[in-house]
Amino acid sequence: MIEAIGLHKHFGALHVLKGVDLRVADRELVFVIGPSGSGKSTLLRCLNRLETPDAGSIVVDGIDLMHRRTDLNAARRRIGMVFQGFNLYPHMTALGNVTLALRKVAGKGRAEAEALGLAALERVGLRDRAGHTPGQLSGGQQQRVAIARAIALEPRVMLFDEPTSALDPELVGSVLAVMRELREDGMTMVVVSHEMGFARAAADRVVFMDHGQIVEQGPPAAIFEAPQEARTQAFIGQIQRH
Amino acid sequence: MLDTFFNVEIMKAAWPILLAGLGNTLLLSVTVVPLGLLGGLMLALLARLHSPWVRWPLMAWVDFFRAFPPLVLLILLYAGLPFIGIELGGFGCVAIAFFLNTGAYYGEILRAGIDSVPTGQTEAARSTGLSASQTMAWVVLPQAVRNVLPDLMSNTLEVVKLTALGSVVAMPELLFQARQAQSLTYNPTPIVVAALVYFALLWPLVRLLSRLENRALRAG
Amino acid sequence: MTGWERFLDTFFNAKVMAKYWPDILHGMWVTIELAMLVVVTGIASGLALALLRAAGIRPLNWLMIFVVDALRALPPLVIIVLIYFGLPSAGLTPSGFVSTWAALALVLMAFSEEIFWAGITAVPRGQWEAARSTGLSYAQALFHVVLPQALRLTIPPLTSRTIAITKGTALGSVVAVSEILGQASSAVSNSYNPSPLILGAAAYLVLFIPVVVAGRWVETRFAWKK
Ligand SMILES: Nc1ncnc2c1ncn2[C@@H]1O[C@H](COP(=O)(O)OP(=O)(O)O)[C@@H](O)[C@H]1O
Ligand SMILES: [Mg+2]
Numbered sequence: 197m198i199e200a201i202g203l204h205k206h207f208g209a210l211h212v213l214k215g216v217d218l219r220v221a222d223r224e225l226v227f228v229i230g231p232s233g234s235g236k237s238t239l240l241r242c243l244n245r246l247e248t249p250d251a252g253s254i255v256v257d258g259i260d261l262m263h264r265r266t267d268l269n270a271a272r273r274r275i276g277m278v279f280q281g282f283n284l285y286p287h288m289t290a291l292g293n294v295t296l297a298l299r300k301v302a303g304k305g306r307a308e309a310e311a312l313g314l315a316a317l318e319r320v321g322l323r324d325r326a327g328h329t330p331g332q333l334s335g336g337q338q339q340r341v342a343i344a345r346a347i348a349l350e351p352r353v354m355l356f357d358e359p360t361s362a363l364d365p366e367l368v369g370s371v372l373a374v375m376r377e378l379r380e381d382g383m384t385m386v387v388v389s390h391e392m393g394f395a396r397a398a399a400d401r402v403v404f405m406d407h408g409q410i411v412e413q414g415p416p417a418a419i420f421e422a423p424q425e426a427r428t429q430a431f432i433g434q435i436q437r438h
Numbered sequence: 439m440l441d442t443f444f445n446v447e448i449m450k451a452a453w454p455i456l457l458a459g460l461g462n463t464l465l466l467s468v469t470v471v472p473l474g475l476l477g478g479l480m481l482a483l484l485a486r487l488h489s490p491w492v493r494w495p496l497m498a499w500v501d502f503f504r505a506f507p508p509l510v511l512l513i514l515l516y517a518g519l520p521f522i523g524i525e526l527g528g529f530g531c532v533a534i535a536f537f538l539n540t541g542a543y544y545g546e547i548l549r550a551g552i553d554s555v556p557t558g559q560t561e562a563a564r565s566t567g568l569s570a571s572q573t574m575a576w577v578v579l580p581q582a583v584r585n586v587l588p589d590l591m592s593n594t595l596e597v598v599k600l601t602a603l604g605s606v607v608a609m610p611e612l613l614f615q616a617r618q619a620q621s622l623t624y625n626p627t628p629i630v631v632a633a634l635v636y637f638a639l640l641w642p643l644v645r646l647l648s649r650l651e652n653r654a655l656r657a658g
Numbered sequence: 659m660t661g662w663e664r665f666l667d668t669f670f671n672a673k674v675m676a677k678y679w680p681d682i683l684h685g686m687w688v689t690i691e692l693a694m695l696v697v698v699t700g701i702a703s704g705l706a707l708a709l710l711r712a713a714g715i716r717p718l719n720w721l722m723i724f725v726v727d728a729l730r731a732l733p734p735l736v737i738i739v740l741i742y743f744g745l746p747s748a749g750l751t752p753s754g755f756v757s758t759w760a761a762l763a764l765v766l767m768a769f770s771e772e773i774f775w776a777g778i779t780a781v782p783r784g785q786w787e788a789a790r791s792t793g794l795s796y797a798q799a800l801f802h803v804v805l806p807q808a809l810r811l812t813i814p815p816l817t818s819r820t821i822a823i824t825k826g827t828a829l830g831s832v833v834a835v836s837e838i839l840g841q842a843s844s845a846v847s848n849s850y851n852p853s854p855l856i857l858g859a860a861a862y863l864v865l866f867i868p869v870v871v872a873g874r875w876v877e878t879r880f881a882w883k884k
Contacts (some may be wrong), residue, residue: 246787273793283788287806296802297792342788349792442747474747492855501874504821505866507828510839510859517843518852521668595730596822607834609711617743626744640731645696651776 197353197384198243199367203255205238212238213249214408220353220386225379227395227416228388230405231431236388239405240355243386244275273301275393276346280358282338283332290317290341291326294348302349307315316348317341320374332406336367347378354378356387388433392420404428445627452619459615460635461653466529466611467599470536471594477541482548483574503542508644509603511535511612528609532601540597547589551582595643597638612636671853678845678854685841688755693824693865695759700766707767708774709767712800722771729768734826737761742833754833766823773816777808813880817873818842825866838862861874 198220205213212235219370220226241247242254246263254261259271286292286434294313298304303313317323320340326355330338339359346354360368372394379385379398389395396404402419404412404427412425420436423429430438485496503511515531526534553580563573583590605614615631707726711719729737742757751758781804789799831840842858 197728224739226750240788242790269790269793269795271793272791275791277788277791279784279788281784283784285785285788285807287810296789297794300798300802301793333738345792443744501867501870502863505825505863505870506859507825507839507862509828509831509868510862513839513843513850514859515854516848518669518855521852522665546678597732599731602735605735613733613739617739620743626740626747629736629740629744633732633740636733636736637728637731641727644727648730648772651772 197224198252198258198386199241199255201253202240203239203426205235205242205247205249212408213242216252216405216408216410218243218386218403218410220384223382223384224400225385225387225398227399227402228386228405229390229395229402229431229435230411232425234405235258235408237357239400240277240357240386240388243353243355244272244277246277253263269301273297273349274352276343276351276354277348278339278342278346278354278359280362282330282335282362283386286330286340289327289329290322290333290344293330293341294345297345312348312424313344316344319347319377320344334367335363336370339363339371343371343374343378347383348433351383351402353384353386356385356389358388358390360389360391382387392435394419404431406431441625443626443628443630448619448627452493452616452631455615455619456612456628456632456635459610459632461610462604462610462615463598463601463612466532466604466609467598469644470540470601471597473533473537474540474544474593474597477537478544478546478548480546481541481631482552485545485549486552500542500546503539504546506539507515508535508539508600509606511539512607513602518623528604531574531607532604532609536597536600540593540600543596544590545591547584547586547593552578554585555581576626588647591643591650592647595647598640602636608656633655663860669856671764671851674845674849674851674853675857678841679847679857681841681845682812682838682854682857683843685836685838685858687866689827689837690764691859692755692759692827692830692835696762696766696824696827697820699759700823700849701816703763703767704770705774707771708778711771711775712778726768726771729857730762730772734765734823735829735832737764738829738833754830754835757833757844758827758830758835762823762826762829765826766820769819769823770816773812774808775817777812778804780811781807810880814877818826821866821869821873822871825862828862868878 198218200218203213203216204211216235216239218226219240228239230236238247242249243256245254249262252262253277256271256275259274260266261271284290284414285296288296291310291313294316295306295309298309299306301383302309314323314326315372317326320343322337322340322344325333325337330341333341343359359375360371365373365426368391372391375385375387375394377397387399399416401413402416403410404419404423404425406427412419412423412428420432421430423432473492476628481496481500484492487493499554512535516528519531520525559577559581560573563577564570568576601611602613604611604616608614612632612635616628619628620626707722710724738757738761741752741761742754745752745757778800785803786799786808789803790796794802827837827840830837831843833839838858838861842854846852847855
């Protein structure tokens with residue numbers, strides 16, 4: 197489903213991705229962990245071309261994202277993204293957030309877009325909040341609306357960048373529950389997160405990144421219980437002490 | 439074209455006249471800016487008295503001058519007062535008109551600045567034994583000014599530009615001198631040069647301001 | 659005559675006022691016309707420039723920043739005089755009305771471009787990213803997501819700036835525009851009495867006090883709220 201090969205990315209003199217290869221199979225859930233600044237977000241943002249890598253190839257669902265002729269907007273519609281800070285549009289209602297791209301990118305009429313938008317809100321359990329603006333919603337609810345905004349477009353892949361790390365602990369569960377349901381419906385997902393419990397329960401594979409490289413990867417049990425590399429051991433030890 | 443708008447001969451001839459005008463523009467500015475700041479500070483401090491007997495007249499005063507074009511105020515003083523035997527001259531009229539007009543603007547800015555300082559600052563200062571006026575002078579005002587510095591500078595830019603109105607009441611400032619030189623030479627070069635002088639004088643301030651404003655909006 | 663009566667006779671002379679108030683009224687219409695033209699063209703072109711700047715074409719943006727800076731640095735009266743007395747030497751003879759309109763519209767364009775641009779850049783980057791990640795194009799993200807938020811931020815500064823520049827219509831009197839101040843001034847020299855000036859001043863207040871009060875309302879309504 198995703199084939200990203202040999203990704204390099206610089207920010208000025210800073211070499212942030214140093215030859216990353218990531219393949220994700222259809223219906224697979226890949227977890228990405230690693231210290232802050234190791235390039236996890238940059239990798240994720242390359243996968244929908246919010247960032248353009250300096251070198252490497254990216255093919256998602258058969259579409260070559262690095263090709264000049266590729267319609268990136270059409271491709272992005274099929275690659276959902278959820279951000280750490282939600283990034284809901286504050287001047288629109290929840291339903292407005294969800295329907296904007298349905299109307300402007302997918303070309304749906306208002307009535308159809310609203311029906312689809314309400315269905316998406318239903319899936320995240322917030323149909324009754326359709327008329328609320330982001331300011332009137334809790335953090336957990338905002339993040340679920342953000343997920344609805346992405347899934348309403350029927351993506352083939354979902355990218356999550358630390359979806360729960362801006363949330364109060366008691367609100368994390370509601371967002372993870374929605375992600376778990378997506379997983380059960382067979383969504384292909386790449387998740388940057390340090391929610392170890394969720395990773396153990398739901399991930400097919402855990403990828404550990406450090407200094408712009410993939411250091412080690414494998415099934416959650418292997419990475420968490422028996423990491424091979426010293427850097428992985430140090431990192432796992434650190435987050436488990438919390 | 440160059441001969442019309444950048445005639446070197448005329449530039450040379452007009453330069454001393456323009457220089458005298460620039461001197462007056464600067465003199466006018468350094469008179470008017472402190473005057474306006476003083477007036478504004480008085481208004482802002484008056485606004486601290488939360489009595490409705492002060493608040494409403496104050497608001498009316500400020501709105502009056504925000505609605506009144508400064509040129510109209512200037513003409514009113516310059517052309518009106520002589521009818522009852524008061525001759526203030528160009529400089530006096532400009533000074534009074536600007537004191538009234540720009541004082542209202544500075545006052546609004548300083549008031550917003552003072553409002554932006556948390557009451558905890560006053561409470562902390564008073565709890566250490568500072569008097570109300572000491573608290574205002576040493577604790578509140580410095581923070582207030584810093585918080586609204588871009589607005590204060592922006593208004594100061596406007597005040598300096600406003601001095602060009604002096605030309606209408608025969609104050610020999612930069613624009614007036616340029617127009618004199620233009621009518622003597624039948625050539626627009628002096629006005630072009632005056633514009634360049636204004637630009638050279640004020641561009642650094644404009645540049646600085648647009649940086650500060652961008653930063654302020656981004657933070658807010 | 660007592661001093662008070664003399665004062666009234668000088669500044670509030672009923673006969674003079676009765677004679678000249680139609681002129682002042684005519685001046686009011688000219689002022690309104692001029693002000694409307696300045697506001698509409700100035701703000702529209704300022705917004706257009708800000709959008710053009712958002713397109714990010716480097717050399718064009720440098721030119722734009724330079725022109726905007728120049729228009730902010732020059733006194734509006736200097737620009738009016740430059741157009742009215744300067745352009746005839748280049749073969750163009752704009753009327754006083756056109757000169758004043760062009761100068762003030764240019765100034766408002768410059769200020770509003772800065773304000774709109776600051777508003778656009780103040781919208782967090784995440785808003786762009788969220789919009790683009792759902793497949794919206796650059797233009798769609800700008801118009802549907804970023805601009806509505808930017809405009810809200812720009813309303814208070816834009817309102818006060820617009821009022822300040824619109825008052826500049828009085829500068830037209832310097833280049834023979836028969837707006838309020840122009841009418842009042844010529845009435846004063848014809849009647850040897852300053853009452854028309856008082857009438858003119860009142861006319862400005864009638865026009866601008868409601869605008870200032872409305873502006874105050876707009877500023878409190880839109881300030882500090884997201
Ligand atoms: N737009 C950018 N400009 C400059 N540096 C950036 C930018 N985005 C990220 N970086 C830098 O790249 C490095 C990796 O960032 P990121 O991918 O966000 O790491 P992570 O998500 O693993 O914490 C960091 O050092 C960060 O400061
Ligand atoms: Mg990150």
